[in-house]
Amino acid sequence: MTALALLPALLCQAAAEVAPSQVPSLGGGFSWIDWVVVLAVLVAITIMGERLAGRQETVRDFYLGGRRLPWYAVSASIIATEISAVTFFVVPSMIWRTGGTLLYLQVGVFSAIVARLIVAFVLVPAYYEREVYSPYEYMGNRLGSGVKKMTTGLFMIGGLLAQASRVYITAVIIEVLAKEELDVVASYTGLSPIASAVAAIALVALLWTWLGGVATVIWTDAFLFLMFLAGLIGMLFVLHAGTDGGLMASIDIARESGRLQFIDTDFAFTKPYTLVAVIFAISWGYVGSFGTDQLIVQRLLCCKNERDAKLAMVGSYLSVLVIGLAFLVGIGLLGYYSTHSMSDVAAALTADGAKPERILAVFVREELPVGVRGLVLAAAFAAAISSLDSILAALGQTTLATLWTPWRERKGPSYMTEAEESRSNLRASRVIVALWAGVLAFVALAMQSVEARYDNLLNLALAMSALIGGPLLAGFALSWLPQSDDLKDTRHARGSAGFMWSAPLGVLTVLFAIWHGDAAYRASWWAVSIVFGLWLVVGLPRRRQPFGAIQTLLYGFSLFLLTRVAEVGDFDDGKSIAWSWYVPVGSTVTFLYALLLDKHGRRR
Known part of the structure; x- marks a missing residue:
């Protein structure tokens, strides 16, 4: 049963979800040093993003960054939005779990480049024919206002489901990383640890979006991309040093267990990563994700010109590097735990019948040194914020253009000056963004019931994006x-x-x-x-x-x-x-x- 059909019932269930954490006690934990690191990283990213974004005086500044952002920042933002916590934490589990493979890596290697080239050289030139704020505005200019409203409404539904699933996945990870702290919050508020984690993500994402609109979102996303790379590379060094024979021994273990399978030629419509599906179906779907989803297109429209937008789109293919590193971390975990014992609690948490996606969170909590744990938690938290602030900016813009502005026009002529009207629209944008933050947090909680329909959390996130x-x-x-x-x-x-x-x-x-x-x-x-x-x-x-x-x-x-x-x-x-x-x-x-x-x- 899908989220679209179950949404009303799921939201009611999520609202009543106040059960205590089902995550047993683990070793390790976070010291005050780790929490200082988390706070310092988030504050630093917030300040740098706000300073680089500049002053937001108009709706054009808030939603298009004044069309003055450099292509490399936009490209890094696209990567951070695309990979989020799903790649950082869930992809390593794709090879860790029993029967794991490298099949998903095909998507990054083949599908992503095909789709990016089509978007860069077909869709981007169409969007830059005139100044538009969204692909739905472009469709409306060509096909009429009815089509603009229909496509905007579809985007809102799809964006809610897609990004809410990513926020939920990150909350599952944070529930493991900061279990004791979330339990304390639960004892005072009555919220479940998952709900507390989602609420924290939503509040910080709202702050980042409020500070400087899409420009702040893009600059903070660019810093997050660097954090993803640093975090994955750092964990690879730890895994290499802690494994007898290093990463090469881990690769041998993965090969012997059949986990290095990269291509599946056995076609079936029920299998997501066959060669036919990757080259044909997923490439087709990614053209839609990269080219008609406001989440990505809004970033492309922030570039100075069409040429820079093309560079940003093609340059974001570097996301395959992050995916590859995440798989290598998963391979490293295989080797590490072949020579290190895992506690009974950790084994129960990461078993196939539970959530294998927790394996990296368990490793971070129990094995990484003080300070480094805080850095990884900051990266996980920031990854979820990256997903949420991105969709907040996109939903805010489409709501303003489709609902708020037409409503204001129907009220009759405005006697405000252009500057006053611009400030009024900016205030309305911030209110709209706040409302969407609450809705997204609510839908993220509803994903607890939807996930049972899919084999793993990665497929849940991808399915919600494609619906x-x-x-x-x-x-x-x-x-x-x-x-x-x-x-x-x-x-x-x-x-x-x-x-x-x-x-x-x-x-x-x-x-x-x-x-x-x-x-x-x-x-x-x-x-x-x-x-x-x-x-x-x-x-x-x-x-x-x-x-x-x-x-x-x-x-x-x-x-x-x-x-x-x-x-x-x-x-x-x-x-x-x-x-x-x-x-x-x-x-x-x-x-x-x-x-x-x-x-x-x-x-x-």
């Missing part, structure tokens, strides 16, 4: 199509009216392709009834919406088929379609149905 990506990518593809000369305006652009109905169809197709059974069957009928009812009610009186006998039958029959998909049950071995196919399926359905349902509305 809504298909319709967004289809929206850009439609806006990129050449338009007929006989169309009167953007409201009647090719595919625009059809997209308003095909986008929900694309989301539902992915939803019920991965969620099956009795509950999904009942939910599918509710979803179909609502969407088709809106088709009839909205489509009939508004001629510019696609509405005709053939189109109505086609759309109704397609929606009905979704109820059959939801009813059939899981695929073989209890698995459904892998996350890597979410975007190809969603974008194909959305794009084709947008054209099939489109009537172009009234003509001249």
Whole structure:
């Protein structure tokens, strides 16, 4: 069952989650020196980010950094946003766990470069044709305001799910690293340790975003990228020194246990990292992630010009280096624990039936020296903040452009001066960002129930990112199509009216392709009834919406088929379609149905 369908129930459950920590006592722990290091690092990053960001006087400064940020800072920010704590802590567990492999490394090596080149040389030039604040504004300029609102709404849902999952994963790690401290907080507040960790991440992320908008976010992300590298390299030195035979002995252990498998040619739609999925499906999905997700595009739009934006996009391919180092840390852990005993508590925490993703956190807590532990905790905490402040800036901008500004315009003419209106919008932006911080923290807690659907926390994060990506990518593809000369305006652009109905169809197709059974069957009928009812009610009186006998039958029959998909049950071995196919399926359905349902509305 996916987060999209379960969200209301999950939020209620998360709100009531006040159970004490289920993490038993571990060795090690954090001294006052470690906490001084954590505080010093976070304060230093905050001050440097705020100083480098400069004064924020306008919305353009707050959301585009005045379009004066250097490409290398933007590139480092993209890397920090992309990898976050998922790469830092979860990727090492991908090779540590029983049956672990290097298959995910293919994504960084192959899929990432293909997608980056397409985004740099196809999508970036389109966005720099005029000054836009988001890809959804670009789509709106090409296809009409309805498409802008639809794509913005989809981004908000997808961004909530994707980044909330990353914050939750980091909270799981921090729960191990700072268990005693979180238990003390829980005794005073009644919040669970996970909830306390999420709240702390949200508060600091809100502060960083408030201080200087996206410019501060980008500069702090750039520092975090350097921290990721330093942390991973430092742990490699410790693992090498603490293992008989060093890292080469660890690599031999990984090879002998079959963990160095890099390519899987055994294709199946239920397997996420087959060679076909990596080269075709994940590359396809990454074009959407890098090119139509405001989280990344907002950074590209902060560059001085199109050339710098291309350099930033291609330069962010260095993220593969971080992924490779994270896998090497996982290999090092194999060798280290082949010659060092792990406590019973640590073994229980990292077993396959528990959460193998905790292995690096256990190593940091029990094995690293004083001070170094604090540095790693600061990196983990900052990684989660990087994910959260990035999405806060993106959600704030899209909300301001889609909801706040149109509401102000409907109230009538403003008698404020340009400077007064700019300050008013800036204050509104900070309030909007604060509201989104609360919502994101709430959704992060809901991920406790969603994670059971996926094999590991990495697949959870990737799946949440891909759930809504298909319709967004289809929206850009439609806006990129050449338009007929006989169309009167953007409201009647090719595919625009059809997209308003095909986008929900694309989301539902992915939803019920991965969620099956009795509950999904009942939910599918509710979803179909609502969407088709809106088709009839909205489509009939508004001629510019696609509405005709053939189109109505086609759309109704397609929606009905979704109820059959939801009813059939899981695929073989209890698995459904892998996350890597979410975007190809969603974008194909959305794009084709947008054209099939489109009537172009009234003509001249």
